[in-house]
Amino acid sequence: MKLALVGDIGGTNARFALWRDEQLESVRVLATADYPGPEAAIGAYLAELELPLGAVDSVCLACAGPVGGDEFRFTNNHWRLSRAAFCRELQVRELLLVNDFCAMALGMTRLGEGERLQLCPGEPEAHRPWVVIGPGTGLGVGTLLQLADGSWLALPGEGGHVDLPIGSPREALLWQQLHAQLGHVRAEDVLSGGGLLTLYRAICALDGHAPRLHSPAEITAAALAGDAVALQVIEQFCCWLGRAAGNLVLSLGGRGGVYIVGGVVPRFAELFRASGFARCLRDKGVMSGYFEGIPAWLVTAEYPGLMGAGVALQQAFATARV
Known part of the structure; x- marks a missing residue:
């Protein structure tokens, strides 16, 4: 066979x-x-x-x-x-x-016990889209639908290349720093492994810090060790990921839940869970109430x-x- x-x-x-x-x-x-x-x-x-x-x-x-x-x-x-x-x-x-x-x-349909951490409580609505977003080498985005026969349909897209969302005056200033360096600023330019370093340099330029970290791994290690600037980078990264994921939920009607995947976020999982991710996910003005009851998870499956x-x-x- x-x-x-x-x-x-x-x-x-x-x-x-x-x-x-x-x-x-x-x-x-x-x-x-x-x-x-x-x-x-x-x-x-x-x-x-x-x-x-x-x-x-x-x-x-x-x-x-x-x-x-x-x-x-x-x-x-x-x-x-x-x-x-x-x-x-x-x-x-x-x-x-x-x-x-x-x-x-599609891998989200086969998660086992202990392979996801809850970020936002709630119950997924049946037959509504699942939002899957993950910083890695780039920023991947996927949508999952369960069909009437019980099978699954995954929709490809290039959601990592949408514009980076701006939700506060501080983020507008950071966007100006990023735009001066990059021109058009995609979500992936920040929400990826390499994007951590890009964001770190933008924060250093905006706040007048001399850059002393030179890789995403160094930034993550410094944040886990309590470095104030590195912690700001991780916090802003988490907030922007929340805004990007929230935009997808609204665009897709993603009441099936939000899954954060990829190799970047699990490296600082506890910082992520304590960050402003959940707040920024739901920070949509008059539509903030739409997010009531929508669950979100951080996927840790190998x-x-x-x-x-x-x-x-x-x-x-x-x-x-x-």
Whole structure:
């Protein structure tokens, strides 16, 4: 009986797993820089598991960017993929490519106990959109809908590239600093790993501090150690993430709940939970009452994108099994 394989491919790492009985098995993380393309990486993964080419029948890969047609160029690494050549080389019958945040959104349907922290209390409304937003290398945004037959529909989009929202005089001044440096200011320019450093420099410029931190990791470590300027950066980051997520809730009617995902926020989870995120999520003037009862969570699951790729594969291919 054939195997199913799922992958979640980012800029630095590619995560692969077998998909069996609606669960992940044999998860491995490979550096994309070590391989010329996904075929070579998957070949190495299969070799490690002592599986021959042809052992995998169905594959789902979650990839950053719009997917369509035979040729796909990964937007955040050097890999390229031809669907036909991929299936031929790896002897795969079915290949499904999905947007990485569609997979991330689908992964929210399989969260286990202890894989999310509550940020705002409430009960999700049935059959209303779920909002999924996550700072990582960039800012990913996804929308999830449960259909009448019980299946899930994840809607791709480029919500990370919307304008950065301004909700206070202080934020307007910071926006001016950012605009002087960047021109057009996208939400992703601040709400991402690299955006922490951009925001830190803008705060230093506005408040007259000499910058002494030089990476997102340094800023996070300094904030956790109690550094006043770094704490301001984290607080403003959390507030802006709340505003961006709140805009999505209003735009989509997202009363199914808000899920904060990605690799950045869990690194300072307790600071995030104590921050102004929840206040800014709901800070919408006459529409602030709309947010009453809408829950929000911080997702701490290790491989939600891989799990979502499994869900996508399972929904797409009836033969995606072991």
